[in-house]
Amino acid sequence: MVSIDDIKEFLNIPQEETSYDAFLTKMRDQSIGRINNYCRREINYGARIETIDGKGEDIFLLKNYPLDSVDYIKYRESNSGFDHELCDPETDIIPVNNIGKLILLNGIKLTVGKSNIQIKYLAGYSDDAEASECQVPQDLKYACLIMTVESFLKSFQEFNNEKGSRFGMSRFTHSLSDGTNDSRIDYLFKEENYYDILKRYRSTRI
Numbered sequence: 560m561v562s563i564d565d566i567k568e569f570l571n572i573p574q575e576e577t578s579y580d581a582f583l584t585k586m587r588d589q590s591i592g593r594i595n596n597y598c599r600r601e602i603n604y605g606a607r608i609e610t611i612d613g614k615g616e617d618i619f620l621l622k623n624y625p626l627d628s629v630d631y632i633k634y635r636e637s638n639s640g641f642d643h644e645l646c647d648p649e650t651d652i653i654p655v656n657n658i659g660k661l662i663l664l665n666g667i668k669l670t671v672g673k674s675n676i677q678i679k680y681l682a683g684y685s686d687d688a689e690a691s692e693c694q695v696p697q698d699l700k701y702a703c704l705i706m707t708v709e710s711f712l713k714s715f716q717e718f719n720n721e722k723g724s725r726f727g728m729s730r731f732t733h734s735l736s737d738g739t740n741d742s743r744i745d746y747l748f749k750e751e752n753y754y755d756i757l758k759r760y761r762s763t764r765i
Contacts, residue, residue, distance in 0.1 A: 560591060560602075560603060560604075560684055560685070560695050560699065560700055560703045561587060561695075561700050561703045561704045561707065563580055563583050563584060563587065565700075565704060566583050566587065566704060566707055566708065566711075567579070567583070569704060569708055570708060570711070579711075582711070582714075583707070583711060586707045586710045586711050587703070587707045589710065590703055590706040590707045590710060591603045591703060593706065594702070594703060594706070594757060594760075597754065597757050597761060598757060598760045598761045598762060599761060599762040599764070600622060600623045600624065600762045600764075601623045601682070601683060602623075602683050602684055602699070602760060603683050603684065603685075604627070604681070604682070604683035604684055604685030604687075604688055604693065605681070605682075605683055606630075606679065606680070606681055607621075607622075607623050607678075607679070607680055607681070607682050608677065608678070608679050609621060609622055609623070609677070609678045609679075609680070610674050610676065610677050611669075611674070611676045611678070612672065612673055612674060612675065612676070613634065613669035613670045613671050613672045613675050613676045614669060614671060615668050615669060615670075615671050616668060616669055617662065617663040617667065617668045617669070618660065618661070618662050618663070619660070619661055619669065620658070620659055620660050620661075620764065621659035621660075621661065621678065621680065621682065622659070622762075622764065623659060623680075623682040623683065624656075624657065624658055624659025624682055625656050625657050625658075625659065625682060625683070625684065625690065625692040625693045626654050626655075626656045626657075626659045626661075626680060626681075626682050626690065626692070626693075627656070627680070627681040627682060627683075627688045627689055627690045627693045628648075628654075628680065628681050628689065628690070629648040629652055629654065629661065629678065629679070629680045630648065630679040630680060630681070631644060631648060631677075631678070631679050632644070632645040632646055632648070632652075632661075632676065632677070632678050633645060633676070633677045633678075634669070634670040634672070634675050634676050634677070635672075635675050635677075636675075641677040645667065645669070645670065645676070646663060646665075646667045650664070650665075651663060651664050651665050651667055652664065656690045656692040656693070657692040659682065661678075684696070684699065698756050699756065699757075699760060701753075701756065702753040702756040702757055705753050706753055
């Protein structure tokens with residue numbers, strides 16, 4: 560959702576400086592995991608395999624969205640594997656990409672059973688996705704960026720540097736009456752509440 564180059568630009572780390580790249584990647588991936596947990600779905604782009612109960616319906620919702628494409632819908636009989644193709648995704652499905660809804664055509668319905676339907680699909684946000692609904696919204700990209708930067712900066716003990724100042728944190732030294740100094744970190748502004756941004760992406764599906 561957000562590139563390492565974007566994070567380095569925000570932190571004023573030169574692009575040719577690669578010593579932080581592995582750590583920034585780790586912080587970025589952890590931030591995406593936190594966002595997924597809060598939003599109750601995997602919003603980062605990737606292949607998903609979902610198993611559901613078939614109830615004889617021809618319209619159903621996927622857990623993860625936005626939807627980019629469907630690879631297959633398979634079903635199984637009894638305790639066998641998912642060996643049977645239910646439909647042709649190219650001709651038998653109308654996807655509603657933004658909410659992950661699938662509409663089956665040509666009289667096809669989900670076979671009735673318990674955990675008997677398997678769907679493989681691509682979903683989540685990526686600027687490289689084919690579906691326009693999967694393009695990363697700017698506010699979501701910003702939330703991921705700020706969350707990553709915050710985690711990165713918390714790993715530093717000394718905030719009196721360019722990175723800390725860029726994020727609104729500075730160390731101040733105060734002279735006390737006994738002649739000693741007291742050093743502390745002051746926050747110059749209230750940190751961004753990125754969860755306010757993420758609320759609009761939180762799934763209500765349980």
